[in-house]
Each structure stands twice: as structure tokens, then as C-alpha cells.
Amino acid sequence: MSILTAERALPSPAAGWRVLLVGLGGLGCPAALALVRAGVGVLRLCDDDQVDEANLHRQILFGPQDVGTDKLRAAERTLRPLAQASGTRIELVHSRFLPENARALARDVDLVIEGADNFATKFLVADACHLEGRPLVHGAGLRWLGTAWSVTAAGRPCYRCLFEDVPAEPVANCDAAGVMGPVVGIIGALMAELGLRTLSARGACNQLWTVDGKTDTLRQVPVAARVDCPLCGSAPSIHEIEESRYLAASA
Numbered sequence: 001m002s003i004l005t006a007e008r009a010l011p012s013p014a015a016g017w018r019v020l021l022v023g024l025g026g027l028g029c030p031a032a033l034a035l036v037r038a039g040v041g042v043l044r045l046c047d048d049d050q051v052d053e054a055n056l057h058r059q060i061l062f063g064p065q066d067v068g069t070d071k072l073r074a075a076e077r078t079l080r081p082l083a084q085a086s087g088t089r090i091e092l093v094h095s096r097f098l099p100e101n102a103r104a105l106a107r108d109v110d111l112v113i114e115g116a117d118n119f120a121t122k123f124l125v126a127d128a129c130h131l132e133g134r135p136l137v138h139g140a141g142l143r144w145l146g147t148a149w150s151v152t153a154a155g156r157p158c159y160r161c162l163f164e165d166v167p168a169e170p171v172a173n174c175d176a177a178g179v180m181g182p183v184v185g186i187i188g189a190l191m192a193e194l195g196l197r198t199l200s201a202r203g204a205c206n207q208l209w210t211v212d213g214k215t216d217t218l219r220q221v222p223v224a225a226r227v228d229c230p231l232c233g234s235a236p237s238i239h240e241i242e243e244s245r246y247l248a249a250s251a
Contacts, residue, residue, distance in 0.1 A: 015087055017199050018042040020109040022097045022125055024049070024071045026058035026179060027115030027139045030188030031195075033061065035113075036079050038196055039086035043079075044109060046093040047071050058181035070094075097121055099243040102128035113137045113195050115188065119166050124246045126151070126159035127238055130231050135198045139191040141179050144213040146187035149223060150194040152205050156232040157225035162208070166246065183213040 017040045021028050024047040035043050051059070051066040051074055066074040072092040083090050095101060097116070106112055106128040114125040114136060122138065129136040129151070136151045138159060151158055190209060198205070208221045230237045238245075 014039045014196070014199075015041045017111065018044065018109040019195065019199075020044045020046060020093075020105055020112045021115065022046045022112060022121070023115040023117065024059075024061070024075055025055065025115060025117055026181065026184035027141060027188040027191060028113075029059045029061040029075070030185045031113055031115060031139070031192040032075060032079060033082070034189050034192035035195070036082045036086055036088045036090070038192070040088055040196075042089045042091060042109075043083075044091040044093055044105075045072050045075060046095065046097055046105065048094055048096050058179060058184050060181075060185065097125060097128075099124065099241045099246055102241050103132055106132040106134045109134065111135050111137070111195050111199055113139070113191055115139050115191065119163070120246045122159060123163075123166050124241070127231060127245075128241060130155035130158055131239070131241070135195075137191045137195045137198065139187050141184035141187050144180055144183060146183045146211040146213070147208060148187050148190045148194060149208045150198050150205050152198070156229075157206060157223050158229065158232040160231045160238075161226045161229045162223055180213050183211060186211050186213075 019035055019040050021032055021043060024045055032043060032045065049071050051062045051069055051071055053067045056062060061075045061078045072094060076090055076092060079090055097105060102124055112125060112129050112134055114122060116122050126136065133153050135153045137148065139148045140146065206223050208223050210219045210221065225232060227234050
């Protein structure tokens with residue numbers, strides 16, 4: 001039974017929704033689990049990595065038996081019984097989200113949920129979704145902190161309103177700085193919830209949700225659109241996906 005059956009006022013059935021999940025890591029795993037249980041019509045998983053033993057504490061779709069195997073195949077095995085019960089069709093995209101496939105991947109779904117572990121991919125997903133007019137949910141987690149927020153199909157405010165551009169210098173990621181598994185678990189579930197609300201026209205957009213695992217607090221911070229934003233501002237300069245903007249792009 002879909003978790004959405006408890007809220008009968010939702011205007012659109014989850015079975016009709018197509019969702020692309022970029023990155024099947026600590027954020028993507030709990031998000032995928034929640035989306036399948038919700039009974040979305042199609043859940044498309046995009047990744048090209050293998051299961052790493054060091055990540056098992058936060059990548060909850062995998063177990064020791066999956067170490068060294070393809071993430072997408074391992075996730076499909078875990079999700080299959082739930083998908084059969086909820087009516088979700090799982091589709092696998094054995095690729096990173098890259099400049100050459102970004103717009104096509106975004107164009108073919110109703111919603112994109114981004115759980116990448118690097119800024120290059122996050123900006124690439126943001127740009128592709130804006131150019132294709134697709135709603136998007138972002139998520140991130142590092143050490144004890146996690147964030148999630150959704151962007152409407154209109155794409156304003158967008159990811160570039162908040163972070164402007166890909167950092168010029170290397171930025172610490174989960175592998176280097178570590179992350180608490182329960183923190184990204186909460187964020188992944190919140191990303192799925194924000195995505196379902198967005199698709200049902202009840203999205204909580206323009207709000208950055210922050211989880212602090214040390215204090216067990218959840219905060220909402222308004223995100224304002226920037227007039228001079230190169231993607232969604234009054235005179236945008238980004239009209240196409242150019243590979244030079246995302247030199248390190250990987251999901």
C-alpha cells in the first residue's frame with residue numbers, strides 16, 4: 001500500500017510520476033526506499049559506482065554480500081520486493097550524470113532528486129533541470145550536518161542563487177571528512193518527502209532544511225532568489241550545458 005493513501009486529498013496519484021534519482025549513496029539509498037514505498041510509477045536510478053565496504057554504514061540498501069558489485073544491480077535486488085508490492089517500475093541508468101546526457105535525463109522525468117557527492121554534479125543537475133523546466137530536490141550531508149531543499153519547475157530561486165558556482169578549490173566530501181549515517185538517512189528521507197510534496201503541488205520550496213545531528217535540531221531557512229543569478233536571474237547567461245563549467249562532474 002502506498003504511504004500516500006493516508007492523505008486522500010493529494011491531487012495526483014503517485015503511480016503516474018516518473019522520478020530520476022542521481023547518486024545512490026548515503027542520500028540516494030534512503031530516498032529510493034521511501035519513493036518505492038510511496039509507489040511512484042517509475043524510479044530511475046542513475047549511478048555507475050560499485051558498493052564499497054567503507055560506505056555500508058550509510059548506504060542502507062547494501063550489505064556485506066554486495067561489496068565490490070554494481071550499485072544499481074544490488075539496489076534493484078533489495079528494492080524489487082517492495083517495488084512489486086507498490087507497483088513501482090525500477091529503471092537503471094548505468095552512467096554518471098554528465099554534460100552529454102544531462103538534459104535528456106532531466107527532460108524524460110517529472111522530478112529529479114539529486115544526492116551527488118560533489119559540487120560539479122550538483123550544479124550540472126541544477127542547470128539541466130532549470131533549462132528543461134523540471135522540479136528538483138537537492139540534498140547534502142557532511143559530518144553531523146545535512147541539508148535538503150526543493151526547487152520548482154520554474155527554477156527560481158535555484159542552486160546558483162545559494163552557492164553561485166562550482167568551487168575553484170577542492171572541497172571536503174564524505175570520504176575525506178566523514179559523515180554520520182543517521183544524518184544522511186534523515187536527509188534522504190526528507191528529500192523523498194519534499195519530492196512527493198512537490199509533485200503533489202504541495203512543495204515547501206524556497207526553504208533550506210538543515211539537520212544538526214549533534215543537537216537533534218531541524219531548521220528552515222528562507223532562500224532568496226538573486227536578481228543577478230546567471231541561471232534564473234533577470235538577465236541569465238546560462239542557456240546551454242557547456243562541459244567546461246563542470247570539469248569534475250560525476251554522480
